[in-house]
Amino acid sequence: MTKRQVAPPLLLVTVTLTTFGLAKWHPFSPAAAPAASVAGDPLRGRQVFVVNCSGCHGMDARGGIGPSLRGVGLEPAEVEQIVASGRGVMPAGVVEGQEAADVAAYVAGISQ
Ligand code: HEC
Numbered sequence: 642m643t644k645r646q647v648a649p650p651l652l653l654v655t656v657t658l659t660t661f662g663l664a665k666w667h668p669f670s671p672a673a674a675p676a677a678s679v680a681g682d683p684l685r686g687r688q689v690f691v692v693n694c695s696g697c698h699g700m701d702a703r704g705g706i707g708p709s710l711r712g713v714g715l716e717p718a719e720v721e722q723i724v725a726s727g728r729g730v731m732p733a734g735v736v737e738g739q740e741a742a743d744v745a746a747y748v749a750g751i752s753q
Pocket of ligand 1: 690693694695696697698706707708710713715720723724728729730731732735736744745748
């Protein structure tokens with residue numbers, strides 16, 4: 642066996658690994674950073690909102706007793722903070738934990 646017979650399979654393996662490796666490598670993916678810090682699921686958050694928040698903010702968050710949350714430009718962390726500590730007439734801790742993270746993801750999404 643000579644080196645010439647070994648080289649092509651090795652080359653194929655190297656090229657394959659490099660191709661798949663690069664395909665999986667998303668150094669500038671915009672989803673990477675928020676996904677790490679926020680575990681909220683906006684789809685579940687919508688349910689949480691309808692049950693716990695819509696009474697004041699309206700079914701589609703366009704306002705009622707509480708202000709409209711559309712177009713106010715809040716980040717998930719800001720919404721979670723407001724939900725945790727309350728604001729004005731809005732009571733603190735309406736929802737907590739995973740529900741708070743989910744509803745924050747939903748509200749942040751519609752507030753952009
Ligand atoms: C009892 C009524 C009531 C409930 C229930 C309620 N809110 Fe509020 N919310 C308010 C009021 C009133 C304000 C305005 C407070 C102020 O600025 O004085 C407010 C403000 C906010 C703000 C800040 C808006 C801004 O432009 O800065 C966010 C975000 C918010 N609420 C999210 C939620 C979420 C999410 C829920 C459900 C988990 C919720 N609220 C439940 C009444 C309520």
